[in-house]
Amino acid sequence: MAARGGRYFCTAGRGLEPFLAREVRARLGATEVVSVSGKVFFSTEAEPGELRKLKSGERVFLLLKKHTPIPVSRNKGKVLHEIKSLVIEEPKYWLGIISIWRNLHGCGGQKDNVSQKTASPLKRKSEEEANIATKRQKMEQVRGTMSEECKAEGRERCVVPERKSDQNCWTESKTSLEDPSKSSGEEPIANEQLSFSFRVSCRCSGAIAKILTSQEIGRAVGIALMKQCGWQADLRDADLEIFIHLNDIHSVVGIPLFRLPLANREYIKTAGLRSTIAWAMASLAEISAGAFVLDPMCGLGTILLEAAKEWPEACYWGADISDSQLEGADVNIRTAGLMDKIELLKASVKALPLPSESFDAVISDIPFGKKFKITKDIQLLPDILQEIERVLRVGGTIVLLLSQDLHKCMDGITKRAENDSPNAISDGTSETTTAKALNVDGNSSSLVNGVEESFLSSRQTHFGSLVPDGVYGVSLGKTDAFIYKYRKISSAGNQLLSCTAPK
Known part of the structure; x- marks a missing residue:
């Protein structure tokens, strides 16, 4: 006992x-x-x-x-x-x-x-x-x-x-x-x-x-x-x-208490994103029973595995353009016994073969800077966001893991969105309630003991119909990253924005 x-x-x-x-x-x-x-x-x-x-x-x-x-x-x-x-x-x-x-x-x-x-x-x-x-x-x-x-x-x-x-x-x-x-x-x-x-x-x-x-x-x-x-x-x-x-x-x-670390999941055969980060992202997505959840760049499927294990009453879809990544994800899903919970399809995140407003949550680790060249492919971020926004239902949640470079790019996008937004007021701020980078207890305080937390402050405006709902600084080991959370508040048309690579 x-x-x-x-x-x-x-x-x-x-x-x-x-x-x-x-x-x-x-x-x-x-x-x-x-x-x-x-x-x-x-x-x-x-x-x-x-x-x-x-x-x-x-x-x-x-x-x-x-x-x-x-x-x-x-x-x-x-x-x-x-x-x-x-x-x-x-x-x-x-x-x-x-x-x-x-x-x-x-x-x-x-x-x-x-x-x-x-x-x-x-x-x-x-x-x-x-x-x-x-x-x-x-x-x-x-x-x-x-x-x-x-x-x-x-x-x-x-x-x-x-x-x-x-x-x-x-x-x-x-x-x-x-x-x-x-x-x-x-x-x-x-x-x-x-x-x-x-x-x-x-x-x-x-x-x-x-x-x-x-x-x-x-x-x-x-x-x-x-x-x-x-x-x-x-x-x-x-x-x-x-x-x-x-x-x-x-x-x-x-x-x-245990010889092996908690982060070593017995149900993951081939590890991709660290399981603790994947679980934290899924916990922000507000997944409920019967919800449809999408990872449009699923890689080896770690986020989907963590979400499906914790919230098994939802339906999960994963897409990726890479055959090898999809094969690895399929092996992981079979190892975890989640074949009836997770569906995989080959598709580009820029052109998902999915109906508009069909998912309640979208969770993804955007893999730029690892297998892709930042200076070139970072320009695709606005296109990715617009496609994710398209397939998300009103009231749905987006949770993205961004590198430091993409974090800077995202700030640039929100700045331009603010300037172009019809809801912007004269002082350059939005009429929407300023999104707080909440800790997970629901308090508007910074992360523990000096961990950097990015506040969007005056840049809390719409990207299309998305409203920022928090940014969390986390460590990926050798590098730092940021978990962004957005909520879709309307089915308004997307804004066409561009993103240049940070210098």
């Missing part, structure tokens, strides 16, 4: 914190929700299986400690002592934590995907041999996700626990990590029943990163836990991972 009012935190890509905050409230009935850059802290009585259903987060942790930043001095020994004091505490503290952790994953120490170990070593060996290729692929996904989490936290030193080369982690070999209690004569406090393997993952940034490396911190904490608790270090297949994050904002200690 789950611990009563368990305290957790979940990591998120930069810009997705408000989406995650809303989701934990809605899906888990969470309370005491606090968002900071890259993390959302919350309390919930939900079972572990419910926490696994989170779609906008990266990894979810049982929160052990959340304190103020560690005092930094030139004395490394003193700083390490402060860190060990934060983590180790009294022996009874860890006994209580292990009890809670085991309760979260069932009686008798059974673990819900925290470790891939099972009660039967022979069965585990057989499964590993049969799925070695799959496990290697998942390992690469874990590394990629951890890399994304690093970017979400800024320029930090980050740990990829499964990787033993060039990682800032506790990377000494098992042979060098013999139990210190054996040589020192100390008696570990844990009895045999609580003896199991562990590893320490540490990330640090800010002032403390200038004094100590993640390796030094992880090794010091690991040896202290071995000495005090009698646990065995295992860097590859540990029963328990202890996560430490130290920066200038807080000191956090937690235990990951």
Whole structure:
């Protein structure tokens, strides 16, 4: 059973914190929700299986400690002592934590995907041999996700626990990590029943990163836990991972509930757009039962998959001009078992073979700047918007993911739309209510902790019949992007606008 009012935190890509905050409230009935850059802290009585259903987060942790930043001095020994004091505490503290952790994953120490170990070593060996290729692929996904989490936290030193080369982690070999209690004569406090393997993952940034490396911190904490608790270090297949994050904002200690990140969707065979971004976009589209939803540049179909999994009572259509992309999307749809939910067709987004005003929502990642040349094909953006507007019903919603270059182009389009709009007034603003770049809780505040949010301010005018309804800055890892939301308010004719590539 789950611990009563368990305290957790979940990591998120930069810009997705408000989406995650809303989701934990809605899906888990969470309370005491606090968002900071890259993390959302919350309390919930939900079972572990419910926490696994989170779609906008990266990894979810049982929160052990959340304190103020560690005092930094030139004395490394003193700083390490402060860190060990934060983590180790009294022996009874860890006994209580292990009890809670085991309760979260069932009686008798059974673990819900925290470790891939099972009660039967022979069965585990057989499964590993049969799925070695799959496990290697998942390992690469874990590394990629951890890399994304690093970017979400800024320029930090980050740990990829499964990787033993060039990682800032506790990377000494098992042979060098013999139990210190054996040589020192100390008696570990844990009895045999609580003896199991562990590893320490540490990330640090800010002032403390200038004094100590993640390796030094992880090794010091690991040896202290071995000495005090009698646990065995295992860097590859540990029963328990202890996560430490130290920066200038807080000191956090937690235990990951699941080995694989939440963003690794088992129903997506070939990943395209990151699943967390795709889900966030779909959540803005206001999809209801019986709605018709279109992705006119669907690629591998990630947005459609996320939407159909979360809102299965709607009907989904995907179009793309590329045969290879459609083939990949078809494989993903079959893998997810959504053949009866998603239809695919080959078509150009500039000339969709679909009736006017036939869809309730259009969601798409406009792929310019990746496979296309910005300086040439960015000029097609107005044509794309006009065709999307044509197939959208009045009252419908458009959600688009735009690169930084397209973001600049979109601002140019809205400027010209404002100047040409019959609703524009003398001071250059629109009579329509200024669209607010809302966070997902419905508050007109900026995204969490300095994440850039683009306000259209005086440029909130119609592009044809579309009214801007929010812009959200998000991270795609190496680059930043913007999620634009529009609402169609009438069936007015489209305005013919051009777009020049930003300089």
